[in-house]
Amino acid sequence: MKKRLSSLFMKYMVTFIGIMAVSNVVSTLFMFFLYGVDIRFARFMMREEGMPPITNFAYGLGLVTFTISGICIFIAVRLLVRPIKQLSAASKRVAEGDFDVHVEVSGHDEIAELAGNFNIMTLALSKNEYLHKDFVSNVSHEFKTPLTSMRGYAKLLKRQALTEEQKQEYLDILISETDRLSRMSSSLLRLSELEHEVILKHRESFCLDEQIRDALVLLQTEWEKKNMDVDLDLETVQYTGDKALMCQVWVNLIGNAIRYSNQNGMLRVGLRQMADGIRVEVADNGIGMRKEEQERVFERFYKADASRGSEGTGLGLTLCKKIIELHGGTISVQSEWGKGSTFLVTLKTDRSHS
Numbered sequence: 001m002k003k004r005l006s007s008l009f010m011k012y013m014v015t016f017i018g019i020m021a022v023s024n025v026v027s028t029l030f031m032f033f034l035y036g037v038d039i040r041f042a043r044f045m046m047r048e049e050g051m052p053p054i055t056n057f058a059y060g061l062g063l064v065t066f067t068i069s070g071i072c073i074f075i076a077v078r079l080l081v082r083p084i085k086q087l088s089a090a091s092k093r094v095a096e097g098d099f100d101v102h103v104e105v106s107g108h109d110e111i112a113e114l115a116g117n118f119n120i121m122t123l124a125l126s127k128n129e130y131l132h133k134d135f136v137s138n139v140s141h142e143f144k145t146p147l148t149s150m151r152g153y154a155k156l157l158k159r160q161a162l163t164e165e166q167k168q169e170y171l172d173i174l175i176s177e178t179d180r181l182s183r184m185s186s187s188l189l190r191l192s193e194l195e196h197e198v199i200l201k202h203r204e205s206f207c208l209d210e211q212i213r214d215a216l217v218l219l220q221t222e223w224e225k226k227n228m229d230v231d232l233d234l235e236t237v238q239y240t241g242d243k244a245l246m247c248q249v250w251v252n253l254i255g256n257a258i259r260y261s262n263q264n265g266m267l268r269v270g271l272r273q274m275a276d277g278i279r280v281e282v283a284d285n286g287i288g289m290r291k292e293e294q295e296r297v298f299e300r301f302y303k304a305d306a307s308r309g310s311e312g313t314g315l316g317l318t319l320c321k322k323i324i325e326l327h328g329g330t331i332s333v334q335s336e337w338g339k340g341s342t343f344l345v346t347l348k349t350d351r352s353h354s
Contacts, residue, residue, distance in 0.1 A: 261286035
């Protein structure tokens with residue numbers, strides 16, 4: 001009942017009726033005062049025919065009523081339209097790029113509801129603008145670092161006194177930095193594509209344990225360099241999803257485990273079919289992470305180990321998280337500084353939906 005009475009339509013109706021009632025009362029009293037008549041004389045004039053005073057009285061009453069009503073309606077409309085004008089002005093500021101606009105909300109009618117929604121919109125736009133600026137700043141910084149390095153080594157290569165061994169070393173560094181830029185560009189493009197997807201476009205049934213084995217074979221050179229002990233505990237699991245995207249997840253997670261492990265370290269990968277879905281664990285006994293690093297590890301461009309920052313792009317785990325979420329799953333990390341990290345991926349299956 002309160003919402004019905006506070007609607008914009010009811011507000012206008014009540015205002016109009018109130019103006020008309022007040023105008024009639026005021027104008028009647030004014031005419032009585034002007035003509036010097038009382039109620040009994042007005043009744044007497046209405047019983048008589050052809051008396052000019054009643055005609056003048058009626059015309060005067062109508063004119064005064066119309067004038068008072070017009071003035072009152074003008075003032076009322078100005079008051080009712082004011083919040084609409086405020087919203088219009090605020091919308092223009094938003095169109096000009098000012099997302100810190102806030103409109104005062106008063107009442108419970110449609111205009112107040114619109115103003116409230118407008119404030120919610122500007123708050124969301126303000127957050128997006130901050131994220132956009134932060135993203136551009138991070139991209140600029142991440143691209144600038146390898147470019148600066150490449151420029152420096154290119155200058156060194158111009159020196160005539162360099163040995164052949166030094167030249168090869170500098171060229172290898174240049175190739176490594178260009179590869180990193182290429183990977184970063186590809187990751188950014190892929191991440192941008194995934195962030196605009198709501199549902200998976202390519203779904204197929206495949207053997208998940210075989211895919212994880214293929215990822216380990218792909219990275220075999222890396223874990224053999226560190227003489228790592230690889231422990232596989234994989235159940236046979238059939239899964240339906242985007243095969244190419246899921247392969248990227250396992251390559252990223254296993255690659256990170258190898259990268260941040262010590263020489264002669266341990267790599268453990270487990271796969272289980274549970275009653276409520278699929279569980280995958282990728283664990284190592286490497287350098288691990290502190291608590292504050294675990295909280296930020298899935299952020300764009302964040303690198304937990306700054307000393308080894310040149311080895312990665314800071315986008316791998318961000319991509320993993322987005323891919324897993326597109327599949328309706330979750331990814332989390334448990335880690336202890338100096339003792340290693342465990343990444344846990346849970347995936348839903350058709351059976352777990354039922």
